[in-house]
Amino acid sequence: MLKQYLLTPGPTPVPPQVALKEALPIIHHRTDEFASIYKDISEGLKYVFQTKNKVYTLACSGTGAMEMAIVNLLSPNDEIVVASCGNFGDRWIEIAQSYGIKVVSVCVEWGEVVSPLQIEKTLKENPNIKAVFTTFVETSTGVVNDIKSIGKIVANTNAVFVVDAISGIVGQEFKTDLWKVDVVVSASQKGFMLPPGLAFITFSQKAKEMVEVSKLPKFYFDIKKYKKFHLKNQTPFTPPVTLIVALGETIKLIKAKKLNTFWNDCKLFSKATRKGMQALELKLFAKVPCEVVTTAVVPKNIGEKIVKILRKKYSVFIAGGQGKLKGRVIRFAHMGYISKADLLAGFACLEMVLSELGVNIEKGKAVAAFQEELSGE
Amino acid sequence: MLKQYLLTPGPTPVPPQVALKEALPIIHHRTDEFASIYKDISEGLKYVFQTKNKVYTLACSGTGAMEMAIVNLLSPNDEIVVASCGNFGDRWIEIAQSYGIKVVSVCVEWGEVVSPLQIEKTLKENPNIKAVFTTFVETSTGVVNDIKSIGKIVANTNAVFVVDAISGIVGQEFKTDLWKVDVVVSASQKGFMLPPGLAFITFSQKAKEMVEVSKLPKFYFDIKKYKKFHLKNQTPFTPPVTLIVALGETIKLIKAKKLNTFWNDCKLFSKATRKGMQALELKLFAKVPCEVVTTAVVPKNIGEKIVKILRKKYSVFIAGGQGKLKGRVIRFAHMGYISKADLLAGFACLEMVLSELGVNIEKGKAVAAFQEELSGE
Numbered sequence: 001m002l003k004q005y006l007l008t009p010g011p012t013p014v015p016p017q018v019a020l021k022e023a024l025p026i027i028h029h030r031t032d033e034f035a036s037i038y039k040d041i042s043e044g045l046k047y048v049f050q051t052k053n054k055v056y057t058l059a060c061s062g063t064g065a066m067e068m069a070i071v072n073l074l075s076p077n078d079e080i081v082v083a084s085c086g087n088f089g090d091r092w093i094e095i096a097q098s099y100g101i102k103v104v105s106v107c108v109e110w111g112e113v114v115s116p117l118q119i120e121k122t123l124k125e126n127p128n129i130k131a132v133f134t135t136f137v138e139t140s141t142g143v144v145n146d147i148k149s150i151g152k153i154v155a156n157t158n159a160v161f162v163v164d165a166i167s168g169i170v171g172q173e174f175k176t177d178l179w180k181v182d183v184v185v186s187a188s189q190k191g192f193m194l195p196p197g198l199a200f201i202t203f204s205q206k207a208k209e210m211v212e213v214s215k216l217p218k219f220y221f222d223i224k225k226y227k228k229f230h231l232k233n234q235t236p237f238t239p240p241v242t243l244i245v246a247l248g249e250t251i252k253l254i255k256a257k258k259l260n261t262f263w264n265d266c267k268l269f270s271k272a273t274r275k276g277m278q279a280l281e282l283k284l285f286a287k288v289p290c291e292v293v294t295t296a297v298v299p300k301n302i303g304e305k306i307v308k309i310l311r312k313k314y315s316v317f318i319a320g321g322q323g324k325l326k327g328r329v330i331r332f333a334h335m336g337y338i339s340k341a342d343l344l345a346g347f348a349c350l351e352m353v354l355s356e357l358g359v360n361i362e363k364g365k366a367v368a369a370f371q372e373e374l375s376g377e
Numbered sequence: 378m379l380k381q382y383l384l385t386p387g388p389t390p391v392p393p394q395v396a397l398k399e400a401l402p403i404i405h406h407r408t409d410e411f412a413s414i415y416k417d418i419s420e421g422l423k424y425v426f427q428t429k430n431k432v433y434t435l436a437c438s439g440t441g442a443m444e445m446a447i448v449n450l451l452s453p454n455d456e457i458v459v460a461s462c463g464n465f466g467d468r469w470i471e472i473a474q475s476y477g478i479k480v481v482s483v484c485v486e487w488g489e490v491v492s493p494l495q496i497e498k499t500l501k502e503n504p505n506i507k508a509v510f511t512t513f514v515e516t517s518t519g520v521v522n523d524i525k526s527i528g529k530i531v532a533n534t535n536a537v538f539v540v541d542a543i544s545g546i547v548g549q550e551f552k553t554d555l556w557k558v559d560v561v562v563s564a565s566q567k568g569f570m571l572p573p574g575l576a577f578i579t580f581s582q583k584a585k586e587m588v589e590v591s592k593l594p595k596f597y598f599d600i601k602k603y604k605k606f607h608l609k610n611q612t613p614f615t616p617p618v619t620l621i622v623a624l625g626e627t628i629k630l631i632k633a634k635k636l637n638t639f640w641n642d643c644k645l646f647s648k649a650t651r652k653g654m655q656a657l658e659l660k661l662f663a664k665v666p667c668e669v670v671t672t673a674v675v676p677k678n679i680g681e682k683i684v685k686i687l688r689k690k691y692s693v694f695i696a697g698g699q700g701k702l703k704g705r706v707i708r709f710a711h712m713g714y715i716s717k718a719d720l721l722a723g724f725a726c727l728e729m730v731l732s733e734l735g736v737n738i739e740k741g742k743a744v745a746a747f748q749e750e751l752s753g754e
Contacts, residue, residue: 004402011403011618022619023400025381026388026572028694059574061436061614064597098596189615195403197436197574197617217594219475220441237438238566240574240617241388242399317405 005316007346009139009167009293011189011196012336018193018249022242029241035233037248042233044251048169048192048259049184051176051202056226057247058199059240062166062187065199067095068221069162069183073131073207075215076100081122081132081159083107083114083150087140087322088164092133099216104129110141110325113288116149123157130210131160131182137168140322142286142295142331144168151180160207166190166199170254171266171292171335182207188243191262191292193250193336197243266291269334269343272373276347277332279369280354280361285329292335293319299359301327306353314349344370382693384723386516386544386670388566388573389713395570395626399619406618412610414625419610421628425546425569425636426561428553428579433603434624435576436617439543439564442576444472445598446539446560450508450584452592453477458499458509458536460484460491460527464517464699465541469510476593481506487518487702490665493526500534507587508537508559514545517699519663519672519708521545528557537584543567543576547631548643548669548712559584565620568639568669570627570713574620643668646711646720649750653724654709656746657731657738662706669712670696676736678704683730691726721747 006013027033038057045055058065070092074080079102082092089107096103104126106118114134123129132154137144147163154161160182165174169184170191176184182204189196203211203223211223219225225236254262270291274284282296289295298306304327307320319331330350334343347366354361383390404410415434422432435442447469451457456479459469466484473480481503483495491511500506509531514521524540531538537559542551546561547568553561559581566573580588580600588600596602602613631639647668651661659673666672675683681704684697696708707727711720724743731738 004404006403006405008405010615011405014403014619016400019400019402019619022572023393023396025396026383026391027381028383028385028388029573030696031688031694059436059438060441060597061616063614064437067597095596098599099594187615189618195399195617195619196406196615197620217476219472220437220444221597222475237440238387238564238573239438240572240620241566242391242396242572243574243617243620311408317408319407 002315009333015337021246038233049176055202065185065201071216071218072223073210078130083134086138089135120153133162136165137290139167144290148179155180272370275369276366279365293333303327309353316349379692384695386710392714398623415610426553432579442562448593448595449600450587455507460511463515466512497530510539513542514667516544521667525556532557649747652746653743656742670710680704686730693726
């Protein structure tokens with residue numbers, strides 16, 4: 001009977017009209033009915049990714065799509081740049097190294113954003129670089145990288161630009177073609193408002209040329225297999241039918257509400273959430289905060305305790321810190337199917353928990369700061 | 378408003394009480410609640426696979442789990458035996474070759490089963506073979522291989538025995554440990570009565586030792602990552618939460634009904650279906666028919682037409698032939714959540730369609746033959 005509030009950066013809440021689609025009798029995938037749904041979602045995904053290129057739907061988590069980018073673009077001993085500013089940026093390094101790729105890493109401290117100038121310098125110093133990999137929204141720290149500026153730099157070289165936009169897409173402005181991003185990967189459980197289980201990937205013309213000469217071994221993640229079936233609005237391997245039917249529904253919702261409205265909502269929510277955190281005298285961790293999740297530093301390493309008590313006493317789910325941030329921060333998500341009222345409730349409960357843990361705060365202050373920001377709407 | 382009858386060998390119908398679980402509000406995966414569900418399903422999967430070893434749940438199609446077996450067991454230039462008798466057996470060859478593995482293939486004509494004696498001979502002639510790969514139920518032809526006999530042979534060598542049990546498991550008797558199968562892969566959309574999107578894999582002690590020295594590149598499919606998280610009842614990458622919750626429900630149903638009852642049901646249904654096909658003078662294609670799907674040869678290459686008209690006029694979904702069997706056969710599935718009444722309806726509609734297509738049959742005869750077999754119950 002616990003009524004849960006999910007304020008986590010993935011999975012995010014699934015709208016009930018979408019969730020109910022998953023409960024419908026399953027349909028067979030090798031049918032016109034499925035192909036018609038697949039065609040619609042593929043068109044819709046182009047809008048969401050803001051690209052003219054095909055967007056492929058995969059059966060895996062976001063990490064699988066990241067691996068797909070690497071194994072389809074590269075060959076053994078290729079050199080790449082990875083610009084990492086957190087846990088998920090580091091994942092690019094780990095995947096690439098698993099495949100014997102030479103990684104020049106351009107890492108910054110957690111909380112900072114990657115530096116376009118440093119990437120430019122690195123590309124000049126290493127003329128053999130085949131690709132630059134980075135992260136749009138780094139969920140582990142809550143920053144957003146300047147993809148547009150990096151895109152301009154990489155476009156002037158022979159390298160392709162690959163972005164993990166697993167978090168962020170739908171939530172805040174992201175323009176694949178305009179920003180000259182060659183490969184974008186994403187997944188279903190964040191801005192898409194779906195359960196996890198689907199991932200997405202798209203390739204530019206420049207990237208497709210690299211795919212043609214890529215020699216890394218692959219089978220399940222071989223984009224050429226997907227390309228062949230995509231022409232028939234099908235996937236090479238049995239797809240997660242119910243999740244794809246549900247995706248058809250969220251694509252409809254996204255188109256109806258329009259991407260711009262999602263972007264504006266998240267911008268407002270993130271501003272209000274930052275004000276709320278500051279009202280509680282919690283320092284913001286991200287130097288350049290993204291608009292889908294807010295990371296706040298908590299005193300005395302009580303991050304895990306806050307998360308636990310919020311869950312136990314209020315069924316409010318927020319995220320704690322990952323890796324070296326464990327205990328040090330809390331992360332409040334405000335993307336997808338998360339409303340103003342959800343966030344106000346979340347702050348009210350957070351105040352109770354902080355107070356219970358002996359943090360010197362004034363109850364109601366974060367809620368008031370959040371309200372203040374909303375009323376300026 | 379079309380009321381669909383799904384008599385396809387994957388996806389198979391999902392029981393409504395399971396489907397409804399997918400519509401419940403999504404829960405977060407890094408929680409005690411999820412860990413408790415994951416623990417229960419992992420225990421339940423041991424029962425389904427009839428093994429003492431851990432069974433891992435993956436976010437991919439069955440093919441992903443097949444690739445996982447290959448990349449975790451082998452190293453570049455390793456030699457393996459693939460015993461193939463159809464489309465899915467051939468897939469082992471394709472995946473292995475994508476990774477530079479040397480394949481000694483022991484193939485038989487479609488419709489035949491792989492020969493344990495031939496495997497024994499091949500292993501003697503090729504002492505460096507690291508692993509033997511085959512298929513339990515070859516869905517493309519409808520045969521079942523003698524896994525028990527092959528298991529005995531491979532167990533006497535240093536090679537490990539890897540079986541694709543994507544089709545068949547739950548539907549007909551399969552005993553991982555007793556039959557000395559070292560690695561088993563399966564997926565959610567067949568006997569498990571779930572939508573596609575989950576796959577499963579298990580490793581014996583002998584296989585685990587091979588995993589330790591495997592050098593093929595991998596990341597998303599690296600079993601060591603799953604092993605580490607499995608200890609905490611978690612997965613290394615965000616799992617398809619709703620499908621796992623639904624799996625919890627089918628595991629309950631399977632335990633309540635008992636594997637034996639599923640096996641007996643499918644045995645009876647397959648016998649009755651074969652009688653039904655024979656009553657229509659359709660030749661059975663499989664030399665050793667499995668108990669989850671029946672493949673029948675149709676006259677004049679009208680297989681695709683039959684499938685199409687059954688869908689269009691009766692919303693009854695059966696499968697046609699794959700690859701070289703396209704047009705030549707039809708495939709009726711009788712596993713999972715498919716009932717006697719479903720099959721009787723399917724046969725009645727099939728009779729109508731055959732008649733419409735000018736095949737000389739006596740209406741009611743297949744239904745009568747099916748009924749006859751049931752009444753002997």
